[in-house]
Amino acid sequence: MADISIQVINRGEEAIFDAPNDMGLSLMEFLKANEYEQIEGTCGGMALCASCHVRVLEVSPPLDEQSDDELAILETLPIVYDNSRLSCQIKLNTGLERIKIEIPEL
C-alpha cells in the first residue's frame, strides 16, 4: 500500500502530507481532520453545499470528470475557477497518487 502525497496551499502557506489510500476517506474529510477551517463540509460529503471548495493545481493520475451534481453545486459559488472541485468528491483511494491543491479564500 502506497500513501497519497497531498500538497496543500492555504493562505500562501504550503504543507505536505501523506494520506492513506485504504481508509475510504474523501479529500474533504482529510482536510477537515487536519483542521483547515475554511473546509467546512457542512453537508457531510453529499456534494450539496459547496463548503469544501478547492482548486486542483496538479494531480496524478488525472481525476474523473465532475458529476452533474458537483458541477451544479459549484455553479452556486460566487467565484469558481476552471480547476475548481468539491474536495468531498475526491476520493483518497488507490486511483490517486499525488495531488496539489489550493484552498480558496471565499
Add this chain to the structure above:
Amino acid sequence: MIETDIAIIGAGPVGLFAIFETGLLKLRCHLIDYLPQAGGQLSEIYPKKPIYDIPGYPSVGAQELVDNLLKQAAPFHPTFTFGERIETLTKNGERNFTLTTHLGTTVHAKVVVIAGGLGCFEPRKPEVVGLEKFERGKGVTYMVLDPEKFRDKKVVIAGGGDSALDWSIFLSDIAKEVTLVHRSESFRAAPHSVNQAQKLAAEGKINLLLNCNIQEVFGSDKLEQVSINNTKLNELVKMDADNLIPLFGLSPKLGPIGEWGLNIDKNAVEVNTDDYSTNIPGVYAIGDINTYKNKLKLILCGFHEAALMAHSAYKYINPDVKYTMKYTTVSGVNEF
C-alpha cells in the same frame, strides 16, 4: 418584546425536539432562526436525502423528519422568529435573560438553549464594490423573506443555482422588472427551472444576462444602479435597480455566539455532559453546536442532549419544586 420560558436559538431538528421535551414539563418555547424556515440544514441543504440513523426509522427523508418533529411539538404551541439572527445575549439575573436580534426583536426568557447547529447560515457574498453600504433595508438582500417587498420594483438577481432561478421565476410576476445575472453561458440547475426561466426570458418577463458579473453598486441613501460586466464581450453596462439579491448559497459561521462569554473550543460551545449546561448558569447548548469528550455530531445524540437539558432547565427555573419524571406512555402528551 416576546416573553417565553425558554428561548431556543436554532430551529433545526434538535431545537425542534427540545420543544417537545420541555413541553412535557410545561415549559413554553420561542425559537429564533436566521433561516426563513424551520429544519436547519435538513430543510435548507438536503431536504430530499434519506437519513438512516434515526432510531425506529430504517430510513426517513430529511424534510419528513422535520415535518414530524414540528407535528410532535405542535401540542406545546411553540412560537418562532425566522430570518433573524441573535446578536446579543444578556443575563439580567438568574432566570432572566434578554436576547436581541439583528433586526431589533427582543426575546425575554428564563432559560436560553443554543441549538445552533453549525452556526448561522450566512449568505456567501460576491465581491461587488459597495455592496455592504446597501445592506439592511437599503436595497441589497441575501434572502427573500417577503416577496411582496419586491412588488413593482426593479430587481436584479445574481447567481446560477436553483434558488437564483426559482426566485427570478417567482418574482417575474410581482416585480416591475427582473434581471438575472449569471457568470456562465448556461445553467446547471434543475432542468424544469432552467426551461421555465428561458421561456420567461423569451417572453421578455425576465432579462437574462449570461457571462456577466455584478461589478459595482451605486446610490445615495438607497440602491439606485448596478454595473454589470459582460466577461465575454468585455463590456461594462450600468442599469437601474431598486433591489439586488445575490444568491450564492449559504455558509455556516459561529457568528455572535462567540462573543457572549461562553467557553468556546474550535467554533463549538463547551458543555457539562451532566445536563449540557454551559459555563453560564441558565444557558445550555445542544446538538452540533456543542463539544465535549467523545462528541458525535449526530441528530440522535442531539435528541438525548435535549432530554437531559429539559430536566435540568426545569430544575433551574423551579429550584424549589421536586419533580418526578413521568413516561409519556403513562401520562400521555398533555397540550397546553
